[in-house]
Amino acid sequence: MSELIRFENVGKIYKTGSVEYIALHDVNLSIDEGELVVVLGPSGSGKSTLLNLLGGMDTATTGKIFFAQTEITAMDDMKLSQFRAISVGVVFQFYNLVPTLTALENVSLMQDLGISIMDPMDALEMVGLGDKKDSFPSQLSGGQQQRVSIARAIAKQPRLLLCDEPTGALDTGTGREVLKILQDQCRVHKRTIVMVTHNSLFAEVADKVIYVKNGTVVDVKENKEVKDAYDLNW
Amino acid sequence: MKKILIKKMFRDLRINAVQFFAIFIMCHLAMLLLGAFDADNSGRLYSADRYYRETNFADLFLTSEGFSKEDIQDIRQIEGVKDAERRASVIGRVTNISDRKIELNFLESDNICRLYTEKGDPYTQGMSGIWIDRHFAEKQGIGIGDTLSISCKDATFSEIVRGFVDNSEHTNFIIDDTYLDTEYGEYCYAFLDASEYPFDDISFDKMLVDAANVDSQINLDDTDREELKKVKLSILDTVSKSSMSVIMKYEQSGYESQMSDCNFNNMMIMIFPPLFTMLAALSTVTTMSRLTAKQRTVIGTLKALGFSKKTVIFHYVSYSVFLSAIGCITGAALGHFVLGSWLFEDFIEYYSVPDSVLRMSYKVPLVAAMIIVLAVIANYLSCRNLLVQNAAVILMPEAPKAAGAGSIEKLKIWNKLSFATRWNLRDININKLRSLMGIFGVVICSSILMGAFGIQESIGYQDTWLYGDLKPAAYTITVSPDYGYSWAYDIAREYNGQLVMQTDAEITGRDDSRLFTLTVVDEGNLLRFHNTKGNYITLPDYGAMISEKAADTLGISVGDMVSFRLPGEKKEYSVNIAKIHKTPEAQGIVISRKYYESLHGEFDPKIIYTNMTPPDTLAVELKEVSGVNSREKYVAALKRNNASTAELVYVIVVIGIIIGFVAMYNTGVLSFAEKMRDVATLKVLGFPTNKIRWILQQQNLFITGVGTLIGIGVGLVLIRVLMNSLDPSGDFLVDLSATPYLLAILFSFVVSVAVNGIISTKVKSINMVEALQGVK
Structure with missing residues (x-):
């Protein structure tokens, strides 16, 4: 498999007044195309910062990040927006749906970006929510909202799908369903998925597990045996 | 604009209708008044100009x-x-x-x-x-x-x-x-x-x-x-x-009178639309700051999904473009066709100008465009700080602002202040801009109310001032132009009257030379004079008095020598200005008959003031009498003349209260939204709802107090400016009683306390968990 993402000595420092907080320090890693990668670490370890940098949602203070051999750390705001619009899909812990748009409109929102996406209805069908297309987020359960969020992310058929604690707000059963959808996106649709979680069980469904602690990558493990989401002892 | 984002905008507008209504109504009111006064003004000017051209006005x-x-x-x-x-x-x-x-x-x-x-x-x-x-x-x-x-x-x-x-x-x-x-x-x-x-x-x-x-x-x-x-x-x-x-x-009287009316309209155009435009900008800032803060996650998500900064800014700016455009269009239309037509009725009734039509000047679309641009700028500035940040930063909860009450905390008195006072002082200091906006809203409301109540009292007092204090005569007999002094003298003797000569005079001052009125007064006590403070003064035997308005126009002060010339005469009279008086009519110079005759002027009185009752038929029986009018008739005419201004004042009072309510509600809601976490914390700590509501009310009362104080000062300036523009030949004694002050204060506080009362009911139903989530 070819390399899709590469971090070279990446660091991120947040400043609040005169106070500096080092969120990431000297991170080096590589992710191949089509991999399902789980980033594990305790709360405040820097895993969400890593995800944000990866998706071009934040800018690194030091180092370089490459996506398909293109340095995203050198991109200006406009190019970063294009990069996020075309290449990256994001699934958030709290779904982050636009509350004043229906399920179908939330997915169709991608059309407003001016990029070609799959039929929003097909995307909703893919996550099993075709019958909820006219429901507003407030009329959907947490699991349903997360599935709309996934439909929105996959509708544009991105090469990279970033998931920030995608099951964090869901019960076990619903979480497993969501995890299965994501796993299928990787296995069936050959999408690269990077999933941030503090749930170590998820390591078993990943091709690669990156352990983050105190802002640095402390370990990277590759799984020879990958479990199906429904087989997790969760 | 993007299709789905347009849908989102309309749904946001619907959900936050009360908040967005403020932007709409301010733009609407600004253009309503502009549209009305412009329609009246442009209609008058166009119709008169066309008429004068067609008839080759001399x-x-x-x-x-x-x-x-x-x-x-x-x-x-x-x-x-x-x-x-x-x-x-x-x-x-x-x-x-x-x-x-x-x-x-x-x-x-x-x-x-x-x-x-x-x-x-x-x-x-x-x-x-x-x-x-x-x-x-x-x-x-x-x-x-x-x-x-x-x-x-x-x-x-x-x-x-x-x-x-x-x-x-x-x-x-x-x-x-x-x-x-x-x-x-x-x-x-x-x-x-x-x-x-x-x-x-x-x-x-x-x-x-x-x-x-x-x-x-x-x-x-x-x-x-x-x-x-x-x-x-x-x-x-x-x-x-x-x-x-x-x-x-x-x-020429018709021309001058029309120009004077237009001058008043212009003054209204210069004062009210800019005030409402500023309030529209204020409403835009408060509404959009609140909306973007509320939609922080949505904004972050949109950016994370790949929407560019430009697209997101354009989306949020489009809210104010849409609302201000709708407000401006409906306001201009309503102002032009309804309020403008109503004002124009006065013109049609008073002036005989054929084929008079309402018109719209370039000012209306220009100001509408300026209002929209201003709303856009205000909108952009209020959202920019949030919208320009990275998606990841926006998606994080906003950190609470940290600051104290400033140097006041170093004072010994600080520790003696109650918790509520300290909390409020810190809150005001931390949110200076919001507090200033709150004060600004109160200033606008109270200044409009003060202006309206003050004008109402000044106009209402005018008839008492003129026909009670200055001209207490029960009747005025007017002598026909063709009959000279001896005729007037005979009538005055019969009715025990006071003779007065009033004629145009070109008065030359330091700055200018203008046509005013020369009043020559014979002995008697039926024409009296007030100084600029409204106290009685006597007419000197050998020295002239000049009205304050004429003195201001010509740059004349007490002690100056002033020359005047009667129309058609080459002879120039020079008089020493001994006093300045204030009069609601006949601006110019007043001198005694003795003084005038000592300057070799010919006393030719045409007015006789008397307290005796002449027969109704006097003007018919005597050719030398052209009119006999009672004080009641003059008072009724004055009231009729001032009726439309008085009606306009009521409209302004209503508008003042509406905008006060809307502006205060808007800033109040923003203020409450920003304090939500603190309020939730206080609730969690066990503070009873009423205690929290009282803390919020205290801050509101402080802001209202400061705003009202400034607003009353602004209102007084407003009164003077507007009263000066009402009638070039008239003047108003702005010696207000406590009533307009009290009414302005009362209305401002009632509106403010009512608004705060409505908003603070939310304290009871606040979701403590949800409100405190941001802190995490």
Whole structure:
């Protein structure tokens, strides 16, 4: 498999007044195309910062990040927006749906970006929510909202799908369903998925597990045996 | 714009309708007032200008006891004079139609101030018959071809009505002092050929002059005015006539009065629309700050999904573009067609200008565009800080602001302050901009209320001031122009009256030379004077008093020597200004008869003030009396005259309360939204709802207090500016009682406390967990 993402000595420092907080320090890693990668670490370890940098949602203070051999750390705001619009899909812990748009409109929102996406209805069908297309987020359960969020992310058929604690707000059963959808996106649709979680069980469904602690990558493990989401002892 | 984002915008607008209504209503009100005053102003100017052009309104109006053929020849020869024509006017009565007064004008030609024929045959030189004013014909039911029997001096004759006309010299025609205001149809002006003159020797007492180098009618510029002054001086140099008066077109009563009304409209345009525009900007800032703060996650998500900064900013800015555009369009339309039409009714009623139409000037679309641009800028500035950040930063909860109450915390008194006071002082210090916006909203509300209540009181007091304090006479007898001093003296003696002479006078001051009024007062106590503070002062025997308004215009102060000249006279009088007085009418100089005669002036009184009751028929019985009016009649006329201004004041009070409520509600909601976490924390700590509501109310009362204090000061300035622009020949005593202050304070606090009461009900239902999530 070819390399899709590469971090070279990446660091991120947040400043609040005169106070500096080092969120990431000297991170080096590589992710191949089509991999399902789980980033594990305790709360405040820097895993969400890593995800944000990866998706071009934040800018690194030091180092370089490459996506398909293109340095995203050198991109200006406009190019970063294009990069996020075309290449990256994001699934958030709290779904982050636009509350004043229906399920179908939330997915169709991608059309407003001016990029070609799959039929929003097909995307909703893919996550099993075709019958909820006219429901507003407030009329959907947490699991349903997360599935709309996934439909929105996959509708544009991105090469990279970033998931920030995608099951964090869901019960076990619903979480497993969501995890299965994501796993299928990787296995069936050959999408690269990077999933941030503090749930170590998820390591078993990943091709690669990156352990983050105190802002640095402390370990990277590759799984020879990958479990199906429904087989997790969760 | 993007289709789905447009849907989102409309749904956001619907969900936050109350908040967004503030932006809409402020833009709407700004354009409502602009649209109304502009429609009235532009309509007046357009209609009058068109009328003056079509009829070739005279540039100069000359009157004397009689102009000879040589006089007109001489005037036509003057450089700068294009044409001139003479007219003879006499007052008569139409005896076969309920005995009405008629002003007969005999024409030599009809090239200047041409007759505007509404119906019938147009006048041409040499034609027989009479052309009467259309209002009289309509009201008295006169038809073309009817015969009017006219008695004039000792002659009686009949004329066939040939046409109904308007005349630009008669736009606000009042035939004599029997009428205090225009009452079209009650009296008549008419035109006949000079050959119809009923007496042997025709005496042309009027001359109309068309200046060669002045083409403008309504929009006279400085060059035009200078040219008119030059021609006037040339006429005075060329034609030597006693009692000749030369009036430039902008001094002509109809013209001047219309310009004065437009000046008031302009003042309203300059004051209110900008105020509402500022409030629209304020509402935009508060509403959009709150919306973007509320939609922080949505904004972060949109950016994370790949929407560019530009697209997201454009999306949020489009809220204010949409609302301000709708507000401006509906406001301008309603202002133009409804309020503007209502204001224009006054013009149509008071002035006789045919085919008057409402118009819209370039100012309306220009200001609408400016309001939209301003709303966009305010919107952009209020969202920029959030929208320009990275998606990851936006998606993080906003960190609470940390700061104290500033240097006040170092004072010893700080520790003695209650928790609520300290909490409020810190909150105000941390959120300075929000607090300033709150104060600004109160300032606008209270200044409008103060202005409106103050104007209402000043106008309401005007009749007591003029006809109670300054002119306490029960009756005013007016002597006919043709009868001199001895006649007036006889009547005054019979009715124990005080004689007063009032005439136009060109007064020259330090800065300017302007046409004002000269009042010469004989002994008596029925015409009194107030100083600028409203206290009685006496007229010095040998020294002049000048009205405050005239003194301000001419740059004159006590101790100055001032010269004046009566129209048509070359003689210049120099007087020493001993006092400055304040009067609601007849701005200019007042001197005693003794002083005037010592300057060799001829005392020619036409006004007699008396407390005796003359018979109702006096004006009919005595030719030398042109009118007898009671104080009650004057008061009623004044009230009628001020009625539309008073109605406008009520409209402004209502608008003031609406905008006060909307502005305070808007800033209040924003303020509450920002304090939500603190309120939730206090609730979690066990503070009872009422205690928290009282803490919030304390801050609100403080802000309202500061805002009201500033607002009252601004309101007082507003009153003076507006009162000054109401009537150039009038003035108002702005000596307010406590009532307008108390009303402005009361209304401001009632609105503020009510708004805070409504908003603070949310304390009870606040979701503590949700509100505190942000802290995490």
